[in-house]
Amino acid sequence: MANQTEEHNTHAHAQEEHEEHIRIPGYLLVFGFLFVMTIVTYFVALTDLDSRLFPGANTLVALLIAFTKMSVVVLYFMHVRWQSKLIWLTALAGFFWLAIMFSFTMQDYLTRGSGVFTN
Amino acid sequence: MAHTHDSDHYHAPGLQHQFEDMKQQEESVSIAMWMFLVQEIMFFGGLFTVYLVFRSRFPMAFAAGSNHLNAFLGGLNTLVLIVSSLTMALTVYYAQKGNKSMQMILIVLTMIFGTVFLGVKAVEYTDKSNHGTIPVDGWNRKTSVGEHPAAEHSALVLPFESKVSAAETTSTSEEHHYVNPKGEFQIDKEMMDVIRKEEKFFTKAEEIGYKSNGQIDENKVRNKIRIFFWIYFVMTALHALHMIIGLGVMLWLLWKAWLGTFTAEYFAPVEMAGLYWHFVDIVWIFLFPLLYLLGRHFLAGHS
Numbered sequence: 001m002a003n004q005t006e007e008h009n010t011h012a013h014a015q016e017e018h019e020e021h022i023r024i025p026g027y028l029l030v031f032g033f034l035f036v037m038t039i040v041t042y043f044v045a046l047t048d049l050d051s052r053l054f055p056g057a058n059t060l061v062a063l064l065i066a067f068t069k070m071s072v073v074v075l076y077f078m079h080v081r082w083q084s085k086l087i088w089l090t091a092l093a094g095f096f097w098l099a100i101m102f103s104f105t106m107q108d109y110l111t112r113g114s115g116v117f118t119n
Numbered sequence: 120m121a122h123t124h125d126s127d128h129y130h131a132p133g134l135q136h137q138f139e140d141m142k143q144q145e146e147s148v149s150i151a152m153w154m155f156l157v158q159e160i161m162f163f164g165g166l167f168t169v170y171l172v173f174r175s176r177f178p179m180a181f182a183a184g185s186n187h188l189n190a191f192l193g194g195l196n197t198l199v200l201i202v203s204s205l206t207m208a209l210t211v212y213y214a215q216k217g218n219k220s221m222q223m224i225l226i227v228l229t230m231i232f233g234t235v236f237l238g239v240k241a242v243e244y245t246d247k248s249n250h251g252t253i254p255v256d257g258w259n260r261k262t263s264v265g266e267h268p269a270a271e272h273s274a275l276v277l278p279f280e281s282k283v284s285a286a287e288t289t290s291t292s293e294e295h296h297y298v299n300p301k302g303e304f305q306i307d308k309e310m311m312d313v314i315r316k317e318e319k320f321f322t323k324a325e326e327i328g329y330k331s332n333g334q335i336d337e338n339k340v341r342n343k344i345r346i347f348f349w350i351y352f353v354m355t356a357l358h359a360l361h362m363i364i365g366l367g368v369m370l371w372l373l374w375k376a377w378l379g380t381f382t383a384e385y386f387a388p389v390e391m392a393g394l395y396w397h398f399v400d401i402v403w404i405f406l407f408p409l410l411y412l413l414g415r416h417f418l419a420g421h422s
Binding site: 011023024027028030031034035038039041042045046047048049050055058059062063065066069070075076077078081083084086087090091093094095097098101103105106109110 | 128146148150153156157160164165167168171172175177190194197198201202204205206208209212320345351361385390393394397398399404407409411412413414415416417419
């Protein structure tokens with residue numbers, strides 16, 4: 001029955017790893033960060049960065065904040081930070097395919113001229 | 120060598136017979152959930168692509184559309200969803216601890232915040248209907264000839280936000296007497312001024328799409344703003360549908376938690392429901408700036 005106790009042990013170990021994730025203060029910290037970033041993105045959007053910095057600065061900042069918020073949610077709330085490589089790969093593949101869809105669509109539309117959507 | 124599961128192997132209570140151990144089972148379940156989320160990314164991704172294509176063609180019409188939305192309510196909903204994501208994450212945390220009562224309390228809290236989100240959304244949709252921005256025949260509040268569509272979120276003028284109440288622009292021209300069949304909303308006068316000012320930066324598509332006979336034509340601009348509203352309604356409605364499904368999942372989770380299904384050793388359904396909930400939150404994290412915020416700076420200085 002040595003086998004059984006050994007399995008018990010590895011199991012208990014796996015359980016401990018689970019609880020290692022992030023404790024309540026950690027979750028609150030992540031939440032606070034997301035909260036603050038939401039407020040920041042709201043007020044930045046009301047500021048005219050386009051003329052102060054460069055055209056498209058407002059869009060860039062808004063998207064950067066959104067990407068940061070998404071990364072934090074994925075890494076900490078969705079626990080990807082502590083997951084296996086296979087899960088990382090699956091999650092990243094989703095964004096990779098999305099990037100393919102965006103870039104291939106846009107390289108078509110941006111090189112097509114203005115002959116559509118005229119009404 | 121015929122040893123049965125019951126006699127020889129330690130068996131965790133939640134372990135299903137096709138898996139070697141809990142670790143393998145959890146990994147398999149997670150992979151499946153992530154595969155589902157990846158196809159959800161592509162599902163919403165199609166709509167984000169539509170947004171990308173049309174925004175790159177008609178940036179000013181999209182800016183005008185954004186200014187018709189209520190960024191305060193959008194931001195409020197973002198915060199509500201973030202709070203619900205926190206309670207969801209804590210639900211998983213307490214499920215891992217096997218704490219039944221905290222689990223149930225947090226599931227109920229998550230559901231409450233989810234419902235608040237949908238409530239705010241309903242207020243916004245009503246406002247859009249009153250204001251005449253829904254691009255579908257007969258879905259807007261009918262206004263009699265001569266009456267203007269109701270003022271947009273007139274009860275709520277916000278700090279740091281310029282008023283974007285399109286209906287406040289007193290229309291003098293007679294052509295503006297609509298019966299409002301399909302989104303005959305009025306474009307904010309200041310916004311039209313901004314669009315005229317930006318004329319030299321027009322894209323090729325805008326050059327053709329906004330003008331008739333070389334002059335900027337408000338009706339043609341309004342048509343392009345309708346494209347924005349199509350995208351707005353389809354994306355937010357699809358997102359709201361995901362919220363409703365999420366609430367259904369939460370209800371089921373609450374029931375299972377009440378039955379005491381989830382223990383420190385078996386909590387995969389809680390974790391997977393959490394992944395789904397956070398995913399829906401992430402979609403909103405992108406919808407909020409893309410639909411409500413971009414282009415708002417054009418009018419922010421004018422209040």
